[in-house]
Amino acid sequence: MTNDKPEPSPARPASRGRTVLAAGAVAVVAVAGIAAVSFGGLLKGKPAGDQTCQAAVDTAARLAPLIRGEVAALTAAKAPLRLPDLAFEDASGAPKKLSDFRGKTVLLNLWATWCVPCRKEMPALDGLQAKLGSDAFQVVAVNIDTRDPEKPKTFLADAKLTQLAYFSDAKAKVFQDLKAVGRALGMPTSVLVDGNGCEIATIAGPAEWDSADALKLIQAATSKAAAGL
Structure with missing residues (x-):
């Protein structure tokens, strides 16, 4: 007796591209955070100029x-x-x-x-x-x-x-x-x-x-x- 029901498709692993994009987004956020902290420090206490x-x-x-x-x-x-x-x-x-x-x-x-x-x-x-x-x-x-x-x-x-x-x-x-x-x-x-x-x-x-x-x-x-x- 054969099973005519199709086998369920195996779950697809997460797209590598999406993983890379997600990692990139985290990196951008991190860099932006560092930049914001640094710029904030300049505004608060570090005068520009010579x-x-x-x-x-x-x-x-x-x-x-x-x-x-x-x-x-x-x-x-x-x-x-x-x-x-x-x-x-x-x-x-x-x-x-x-x-x-x-x-x-x-x-x-x-x-x-x-x-x-x-x-x-x-x-x-x-x-x-x-x-x-x-x-x-x-x-x-x-x-x-x-x-x-x-x-x-x-x-x-x-x-x-x-x-x-x-x-x-x-x-x-x-x-x-x-x-x-x-x-x-x-x-x-x-x-x-x-x-x-x-x-x-x-x-x-x-x-x-x-x-x-x-x-x-x-x-x-x-x-x-x-x-x-």
Whole structure:
């Protein structure tokens, strides 16, 4: 007697392809989890940027109580940032770079004669240089007029601003280089830079740089006693 009923099909093993896909999915999830943890760590406690500039961020934090009054518009550095090695020229046309001022705290300022707030700010910058200029501090005001190179020199002479060394960049590349790192949004722009070329604070717009508020801030920034603020 024959059995006419078909034999039940044996159970098929799980597809190898599905197994591989499942394993792959687990791996992707695991990698994503690791990435999320790592990124979260960066957001929580690891500042981006050049870590050799962390000292400038620490200085900015100590100076924060002094960012008030006539210099209240300054923004203190929150993450390490080494500025580009900006290139410009001195009064004789000789090349200069920001790195030439290493070891000094520098107030880097970009100005132009076509910028009304810049022209109004220049006497205060000249006054700051007259009062605090030294081996430890200098105002480096870089003119970015792109047409008549004599016009800014005439302006300074007519206004009797004699304390500032003359620097210029007729191509205005210094502005573009600062803009590329988010530190030049308009004119004038000033950046307080430590002796390693790192940002301490930035301001978009003018300030009364020879005011009591500004003098106290700069003195604290250039003094070893700043750590005791």
